[in-house]
Amino acid sequence: MDDISIYGKQGFGNSSGFGRAPALLLVDFVNGFCDPDCFGGGNILDAVNQTRELLTQARKSDLPIVHTRIVYEEDGAENGVFCEKVPGLERLTETASISQIVDPLKPEKGEHVVRKTQPSAFFGTGLAAWLVGKNVSTVIVAGCTTSGCVRASVVDSMSYNFKTIVVSDCVGDRALGPHEANLFDMGQKYADIHTCEETIDAILNLSRNV
Amino acid sequence: MDDISIYGKQGFGNSSGFGRAPALLLVDFVNGFCDPDCFGGGNILDAVNQTRELLTQARKSDLPIVHTRIVYEEDGAENGVFCEKVPGLERLTETASISQIVDPLKPEKGEHVVRKTQPSAFFGTGLAAWLVGKNVSTVIVAGCTTSGCVRASVVDSMSYNFKTIVVSDCVGDRALGPHEANLFDMGQKYADIHTCEETIDAILNLSRNV
Amino acid sequence: MDDISIYGKQGFGNSSGFGRAPALLLVDFVNGFCDPDCFGGGNILDAVNQTRELLTQARKSDLPIVHTRIVYEEDGAENGVFCEKVPGLERLTETASISQIVDPLKPEKGEHVVRKTQPSAFFGTGLAAWLVGKNVSTVIVAGCTTSGCVRASVVDSMSYNFKTIVVSDCVGDRALGPHEANLFDMGQKYADIHTCEETIDAILNLSRNV
C-alpha cells in the first residue's frame, strides 16, 4: 500500500470529532464469531477482552448501549443472498449457541439487542430510530468483524450523520490483512479511529463537562 | 495477506450466481473522480475506458441502467459528517464541472440518474424502489471508487437481496491497495467478481435463453 | 364527504393492476387486536374470519406469505414515541399472549414472521429485501387496523414500487369511520381495493396463465 499517500493530498482522513452524546454499539460479539472452527479466529478474542473495559465504562457513564446478533428464522424462511455467499450463516438462529452473545459481554437490563440478517446493524432494523430516541450524536463501534459487519455498520452510522468512532483494539477480524485494510478505509472516509484508552478518556471528559 | 486461507475453510467466497434479470449500476463516474488533482487517480481512467464496452452491451440488451452522482446543495445546507471526514466533497454541486458524469459514459434518455450525498447508491435514495419497479434480480456494478462508493453500494445491493456482480476491470480506485483489498472483501462476502468480458458473455447468454 | 368528487376530476383513483407475482402480507392479526378490551373491536374479527379463505388459497397457490407482529423488548429498552402516543403498546412482547398471532391464521413452516415496533411492516424491518428475494411484484394486504398498521404498510409497499392490493373484507378496524376513510384514501392514491372473492379469482387466473 505504497500508493496511499494520494489520500492525504486529496484531503481524506480529516477528523469528524467526538460529538456531544455517544452511544456504544457492539457488533456481533457472539460465540460463533469467537470460534476459529465457526466464523472466528484472528484477533477477535483480543477484541472481546479489550471491550470488557469499554463496556464497563459505558455502563458507568450511562451511555445508551446496543448489541447486535445475526439471527435467521429456524425454518430458513429468511435466507437470502448473504447466505448464498456464506453458507452456514443460516445456522445463526435465535436459540443456537453460536448466535448467543459471548458471556463476558452479556447485555444487561435496558440495553437494546438488535437482531439482523445483513451486515449492517442499521439495515432492516430499528437502530437509527432507537438512536434518535436516545438523542445520540455519536456512535462508538466495537465488534467483529472489522472487514464485515463493523465496516458495514460504520458506513451506515456515518451516512445517518452520526459521528462515528471505531475503537481499534476493540474490533477484530478472522484475518489481519482485511482488518488493517478496513481500518484504513474507515479512518480515511467514515470514522475517527481511536484506541480503547483514548475512547474511555473522551467519555470521561464528556462527563466532566456536563 | 497470508492469513486469508481461513476464509476458504469457513465457507466464504461461494457464488450467488447471475440471476434472471440484471440492471447496470454505474457509480460516481464523474469528472472529479477521474482527476488525480481532485478525487481521482490510480486505475479509475482504465475503469472508465473498459466500462464503455459494458455500457454499450447493456444498452443493446435493454438492461435498466442507472448512474449515480454525488450532489450537495450549493449553499451547504446538506453537508454532514461525510464532508467533515473528506472536506471538498461539498464542492460536488448540481452544476459543478467536477460532479458531471464523464463524457464517454453520459446517460441517455430513459436512464435513471441518482443524486446522493452518502457513499451508498441506495442510502437516502429511491434506487431500491426503482429496481423493484423494473423487476430486477441482479445488480451489475461498475464505477469508482472500489473502496468507497462501490463497496458501500455493493453491501446495500446484497442486503436488499439483489444478486450482485462486481465487474473487476470496470471498477477503479485512486490507490491499488484499497482497490485489491475491497475486491477481496466483496468477493468473499457480498458479490460475485467477474471481468467485463465474462459479464458481457453472461448478459448475452441471458438474452439467448429468453 | 360530499366534496370528494374533486378526486375524480383530478385523476386520482386509477388502477395500478394486479401484476405478475403476488405475495400475501397479513398485518398484526394478533390476539390483542382481536379483543375489544385490548386494542380490538369493530370489524376486526370479521376480517380474521374472511382472511382464512384468502390464506388457504395463497397457500394452495404457493404465494410467499408474511405475517407481522408488534413486538417490544420485555425490559422497555425499545419503547419510543409510538408508546408515548399509545401507552400499552409496550405490553406486546415476544411471549405475551396479546402479541401472538390468532389461532386460525397461525404461520406455517416457511412463512416469514416480521417483528416490528412501528406501524409499517416495512419500517425498520427486512420486509422489502425479503420480497425482493422472492421476486415479488405485488403485495396483497390483509390485517388490522385499516387506519393504522395496514395503511402505513400500504403506503410503504407502494413507495417501494410494489403493486399493492388491499382486500376490503380482510382488513378491519376498531371503529368503522376510520376504516372507511382509510379505504378511501388508499384506493384513491396507493392501492387497488378488491374483495376477498375478487382477489382469489385474480390469484387463480394468474396460476392458469403460467
Next chain:
Amino acid sequence: MDDISIYGKQGFGNSSGFGRAPALLLVDFVNGFCDPDCFGGGNILDAVNQTRELLTQARKSDLPIVHTRIVYEEDGAENGVFCEKVPGLERLTETASISQIVDPLKPEKGEHVVRKTQPSAFFGTGLAAWLVGKNVSTVIVAGCTTSGCVRASVVDSMSYNFKTIVVSDCVGDRALGPHEANLFDMGQKYADIHTCEETIDAILNLSRNV
C-alpha cells in the same frame, strides 16, 4: 364517526410532547397543489397563508427548516406505481411551474429542499440523516395534503422516534372529509395536533428556556 369513543377507552390519543429541539417541515407547498385545476383545492390556500406566520417565527428562532417538492425526471425514467395510481404526477418535474414552491414560502439560503417521488418526505430521501445532523428531537409539520404526503411524512417522522407536531391550520387538503379523518388518525396515534398559535407559543417558550 360515532364509534370512535373506543379510542379513548383503549388509551389512544396520549400526548408525546413538544421535545427539546424542533425543526420545521413544509410538505409539498408547490404551485400545483394550490391550484384546484391541478392537484389543489379545499383548504390548501388557507394553510399556505397561515404557514407564513409559522415560517417567519421558525426563521426568527433559527429552527432547521426543510421544504419538500415532488420531482420526477423529465424523461419518465423514474415513474412508478404512484404515477399509475395518480396519472399526472409525472408532470411534476424539476423545471415545471407546478412543482415550484409557492412564492410566499420560498426557501431561503441554508434551508434544505428535499426532492421526493413518494408520499413520505422520508422515503428514499436523506431527510432522517439531515435531521440527525441538526440534532433535532421534534418535527413540526405543515403542508399538503393532510390525507396524503403530510400523513405519510408524519407516520415516518414518528417511526424514526422524532416527536411530531401537526399544525392543524397549516395543513390542508383538496377535500375536507379526508382532511378531518386524517387529523383524527394522526392525533390518536402518531402526533400531537396544535394550532399555529399554540405551536408558535411553544417555540417561543423553548427559546426562553435556553
